[in-house]
Amino acid sequence: MSAEPRRVARMVLLDPDDRVLLMHGYEPDDPGTAWWFTPGGGLEGEETREEAVRRELAEETGITEIDLGPVLWRRICSFPFDGRRWDQDEWYFLGRTTRTATAPAGLTELERRSVRGLRWWTCAELESTRETVYPTRLAGLLRTLLDEGPPGTPLTLDTEIA
Numbered sequence: 001m002s003a004e005p006r007r008v009a010r011m012v013l014l015d016p017d018d019r020v021l022l023m024h025g026y027e028p029d030d031p032g033t034a035w036w037f038t039p040g041g042g043l044e045g046e047e048t049r050e051e052a053v054r055r056e057l058a059e060e061t062g063i064t065e066i067d068l069g070p071v072l073w074r075r076i077c078s079f080p081f082d083g084r085r086w087d088q089d090e091w092y093f094l095g096r097t098t099r100t101a102t103a104p105a106g107l108t109e110l111e112r113r114s115v116r117g118l119r120w121w122t123c124a125e126l127e128s129t130r131e132t133v134y135p136t137r138l139a140g141l142l143r144t145l146l147d148e149g150p151p152g153t154p155l156t157l158d159t160e161i162a
Helices: 049-061 123-128 138-148
Strands: 006-014 020-027 030-037 040-042 067-081 084-096 115-121
Touching: 006 049, 030 115, 040 049, 040 084, 049 067, 049 084, 049 115, 067 138, 115 123, 123 138
Parallel strands: 006 084
Antiparallel strands: 006 020, 006 040, 020 030, 020 115, 067 084
């Protein structure tokens, strides 16, 4: 991994029914290689992670009406995507919203080539899916969050290198 990983803020956005919003991504040159992941992305300029997660959520989902909660998890990951390696230091924030309609109007050029859409998932659906979801332990992490509430301090997830 590179010396300075990309700083990323992600949102675990829950609706009133405790469903989580995930994006359906794929490799631009290989649409058969697909996965689900939380909205979010890299920090721009001097913005804080809180500012970045709000901006990314608005761009990727159109949702701006959220109650931003604490950082739930932190994860270091490294993966190949679109012909390069991405090394990331990801922080996952809890968010709650009453708005479930999505309107992703601010996608980047790369996102337009690699995102199929958005879907709200129940915890049970995540636990039973055979599709790839990142972070890989999301179903169990979500179950713990719903059963016990947010952790007192952010949990450090296992490093994932693909």
